[in-house]
Amino acid sequence: MKIDKYFVLYATGLILFVFLLSFYFALSEVDQRLSQKIDDLQKKNIKITDIERKLNRLIDFIEKKNIKIYKEEESLQLILSKADNFIKLYDASIKDDIKKEDGYYSILLGFDYYPNTPEDLFSLLLNLKDEVSPIVMIKKFRIENLNEGTKVYLEVQLIQPFLKGK
Amino acid sequence: MKIYSVEIGKNIRKGLTVHLKEKLSFFSFDKKSSKLRVSIFFPDIIYSSIVLPEIDDEETVQILLKSRMSALLEEGKNYSFVILKKERISENETLFDVYGIPTDKFFETIDLVNENPYNIELFTVDIFSLAPISKKICGNKTCFHFYGDTEKALITVSKGDDILYVRSIPLPEITELKDLTNIYYENFNMTYVFTVQTKRINVESIVISGKAASDPQLLKLCEKLTNLKIKIPSVETFISGISQEDFMEYLIPVGTALLNKNFDFTPSIIKKEKALKGISKFLSLFSIFLIILLSIGIFTVYAGIKEKENQLSDLKKAIQKKISFINKKISKDELGYFINYIKKFEKSEDLNPVFVFDQMPSIFEVLNEKMITIENKDNRQIIQIFSEQNFSSLSDMLSFKLKINEILRRYKNIQKNIQEDKENLSLRINLRIEREIHEDR
Numbered sequence: 001m002k003i004d005k006y007f008v009l010y011a012t013g014l015i016l017f018v019f020l021l022s023f024y025f026a027l028s029e030v031d032q033r034l035s036q037k038i039d040d041l042q043k044k045n046i047k048i049t050d051i052e053r054k055l056n057r058l059i060d061f062i063e064k065k066n067i068k069i070y071k072e073e074e075s076l077q078l079i080l081s082k083a084d085n086f087i088k089l090y091d092a093s094i095k096d097d098i099k100k101e102d103g104y105y106s107i108l109l110g111f112d113y114y115p116n117t118p119e120d121l122f123s124l125l126l127n128l129k130d131e132v133s134p135i136v137m138i139k140k141f142r143i144e145n146l147n148e149g150t151k152v153y154l155e156v157q158l159i160q161p162f163l164k165g166k
Numbered sequence: 167m168k169i170y171s172v173e174i175g176k177n178i179r180k181g182l183t184v185h186l187k188e189k190l191s192f193f194s195f196d197k198k199s200s201k202l203r204v205s206i207f208f209p210d211i212i213y214s215s216i217v218l219p220e221i222d223d224e225e226t227v228q229i230l231l232k233s234r235m236s237a238l239l240e241e242g243k244n245y246s247f248v249i250l251k252k253e254r255i256s257e258n259e260t261l262f263d264v265y266g267i268p269t270d271k272f273f274e275t276i277d278l279v280n281e282n283p284y285n286i287e288l289f290t291v292d293i294f295s296l297a298p299i300s301k302k303i304c305g306n307k308t309c310f311h312f313y314g315d316t317e318k319a320l321i322t323v324s325k326g327d328d329i330l331y332v333r334s335i336p337l338p339e340i341t342e343l344k345d346l347t348n349i350y351y352e353n354f355n356m357t358y359v360f361t362v363q364t365k366r367i368n369v370e371s372i373v374i375s376g377k378a379a380s381d382p383q384l385l386k387l388c389e390k391l392t393n394l395k396i397k398i399p400s401v402e403t404f405i406s407g408i409s410q411e412d413f414m415e416y417l418i419p420v421g422t423a424l425l426n427k428n429f430d431f432t433p434s435i436i437k438k439e440k441a442l443k444g445i446s447k448f449l450s451l452f453s454i455f456l457i458i459l460l461s462i463g464i465f466t467v468y469a470g471i472k473e474k475e476n477q478l479s480d481l482k483k484a485i486q487k488k489i490s491f492i493n494k495k496i497s498k499d500e501l502g503y504f505i506n507y508i509k510k511f512e513k514s515e516d517l518n519p520v521f522v523f524d525q526m527p528s529i530f531e532v533l534n535e536k537m538i539t540i541e542n543k544d545n546r547q548i549i550q551i552f553s554e555q556n557f558s559s560l561s562d563m564l565s566f567k568l569k570i571n572e573i574l575r576r577y578k579n580i581q582k583n584i585q586e587d588k589e590n591l592s593l594r595i596n597l598r599i600e601r602e603i604h605e606d607r
Contacts, residue, residue: 004439006446013453020460027467034474041481048488055492058504067507069500103506122520129518135507137514141540159510163503 065132075162079105079134082158086111095155104161108139113152121152134160168199171419173292174275175207176317176336181419184405190423192407203288205295205422206275207318209334212238212245212266215252217259224434231264244269246431248294250329263329267291269433283436284443288422293332294429295421296322300373302404302424303397307370310361312354312388313417314378316346319353323361323369327426330367333357350378351387358392373397375417516603517542522549528573532566533595542603549599557591567593 061067070078079098086092086109096108115121121143128136140155172181183198185191193199216234221227231247232239239245245266252261276283292313300309306326313320316337323331335353337346361367372394378384379398389396401413405420413420432440496504515521519540523530533553541548557563567584574582574597583596 004443004446006443006450010446010450010453013450013457017453017456017460020457020464024460024464024467027464027471031467031471031474034471034478038474038478038481041478041485045481045485045488048485048492052488052492055495055501058501058508059495061508062504065511067504067511069503103503104510125518125520129515129520131514132511135510135514137510137542138517138519138540139542141519141538143535143538145536159514161503161507161510163499165499 067132070133070160070162072162072164075105075134075160079107079158079160082131082134082160083107083109086156086158096157103164104159105134106157106159108155108157110140110153110155113154115150115152118150121150128156134158167201168193169201169203169287169423170197170199171203171205171423172197172279173205173207173295173416173418173422174278175292175315178207178315178317179278180416182408182416184420184423186423190405190420192405200285201287202279202281202285203290203419203422203425204275204279204286205290205292205418205425206271207334207336208267208271208291209318209336210267211291211293211332211334213332214238214264214266216262216264217255218249218262219258220260228434231266235264235266239266240268244433246272246289246433248290248429248431250428252328265291265332265431267431272431272433272436283432284440286432286436288425288427288430289432290422290425290429291334291431292318292418292422293320293322293334294329295418295425296320296375297324297327297329297421297429298424298426299375299399299404299417299421300324300371301326303373303399304371308368309371309373310358310369310392311373311375312350312357312378313374313376314346314350314381315376319350319378320376321353321357323365323367331361331365346377347381347384350381350384354384354388355391358388369394371397373399375399376414379414513603517547522547526577528576529597532570532573545603547601547603549597549601551595551597551599553593553595553597555593555595557593560588560591563588563591563593570595 076098083092083094083098090111090113092109092111094107095110096106098105098107113121113124115124125138128138135158137157137159138154139157140153142153144151167186168183169186170181170183172179180195181197182195183193185193212235214235216231218227218230218234221230227249228247231249232245246269248265250263250265252263254260272283272286272289275289276286296311296313300311300322301324303309308323308325308330311320311322311324313322314337317339318337319335321331321333321335322329333353337349358369362369369392372388372392374385374388374396375398385396385398399413399417401408401410404424405413408416430437517540519538522540529551533551534555535551535553537550537552539548539550541550555563555566557566563586567586570584574580577599579599579601581598581600585594585596587594
């Protein structure tokens with residue numbers, strides 16, 4: 001029996017169609033996966049751009065405040081020197097001894113201060129606020145307005161971070 | 167659409183390729199189309215008038231026809247039928263005119279013309295090919311059409327599309343025109359008288375065509391016999407591009423080209439195979455169309471993948487560049503160091519009394535503080551304010567009390583203790599504010 005050429009063409013076409021359809025679906029799957037990958041990378045890119053922006057802000061801040069990287073010995077020297085200054089200037093007493101914590105040295109000092117004017121007190125507080133190396137953290141503050149004048153008691157913690165392993 | 171319409175007689179075989187439109191247009195006397203319409207000369211056509219029930223299945227109809235026409239059919243031979251509906255005689259039964267020819271004729275003709283059977287669009291007999299010519303000339307009048315050439319005389323009596331009577335006569339081989347006139351007239355006369363008197367058909371128009379139409383003596387005789395004006399088909403009415411003489415010569419192929427497909431004697435097996443072939447052809451073309459569509463789809467997806475690959479590579483490069491830029495700028499350890507440093511620095515700012523004074527300006531503006539203590543312990547900040555106010559009048563004291571209460575209402579987590587001394591017109595105010603210190607800004 002002679003097989004019709006159109007039937008042969010149809011059967012061949014059908015086989016080819018099924019093959020191409022499978023190929024199409026496989027390609028579509030690849031396409032979908034690539035789209036997903038691109039989506040993920042775009043999200044990652046946005047995140048990294050955000051990190052980059054934050055990092056730039058951080059670097060600007062570091063430069064503005066003149067924060068430097070200190071080794072452990074440098075950090076110890078700095079904090080001891082600053083503690084000495086407090087002792088000399090304000091007759092400060094050591095309330096808590098120098099300690100080495102996780103990545104920083106700290107020491108707690110206490111002293112009385114008698115400002116002549118409120119501006120003197122504000123000036124001292126602002127100076128302490130702007131101290132960076134070491135950082136001056138006011139733990140306790142007491143101000144008494146007495147007849148003989150204003151008496152201020154301050155307890156400050158000096159903190160000097162250091163880069164571990166340096 | 168072009169078709170090649172061919173007439174096959176005893177010796178005559180002639181055809182022409184025409185464009186099938188409302189009016190035919192001549193293309194060539196050679197075969198210029200793969201589609202064929204064939205009319206054959208077959209004087210032994212079988213005719214019967216049969217009542218058939220309403221059946222749609224063609225095979226059942228064929229079986230019924232064979233059984234009803236068994237007396238007319240040669241045993242062991244297959245026949246192809248043309249079934250023409252005449253009239254409905256009851257609810258379930260209809261009268262049909264059935265014409266039959268042996269299927270062998272189809273295959274003999276196929277061999278003769280050396281053609282693929284599936285290329286045959288219409289296979290009919292020449293007597294039917296006269297019907298479309300008659301219809302165009304006579305309209306709905308009963309038309310007696312006589313066709314004559316050198317090997318046959320054909321008579322078709324029809325009314326519109328209905329065939330009323332047909333006769334096909336082979337002529338002896340003669341050369342003299344005078345003899346031809348006699349034979350033509352003899353057959354015309356005999357058939358006309360039979361049609362009118364025996365068959366009682368009311369003939370309203372006479373058409374003479376073919377070689378017979380160019381015989382004035384015959385036309386005169388026929389006009390005298392019938393008392394009707396003889397009409398001769400005119401080429402302009404049927405086909406453009408050929409002369410009147412050629413038209414008369416090729417009248418049967420022209421009629422076949424115009425013939426309705428109801429008059430097709432193609433064997434049902436060939437029709438079925440043709441239908442299957444048609445379906446296969448459609449499906450194969452459809453599958454090719456789908457393959458093309460799919461190929462376009464594949465190409466589009468592939469192009470999309472290539473583009474996405476580039477996009478992905480660009481994105482990877484951009485991210486890599488940013489990461490290396492970040493890594494160059496600062497190491498992970500350094501980043502941790504600076505973050506901790508800044509956190510501690512920011513905390514020192516938050517704990518500074520200046521910050522506390524900035525946050526509660528209205529309290530410090532109004533109160534005459536005796537003592538303020540700020541204590542920072544374990545992420546909690548405790549602010550205590552002690553104030554003593556003296557007044558010159560009770561109203562001043564009360565208005566101050568109202569004012570301070572109004573201010574304090576704005577602050578949360580504030581504990582107040584206000585002691586009045588109405589005799590000395592003084593107020594002792596103790597405030598305690600306790601709040602959390604947030605590590606992260």
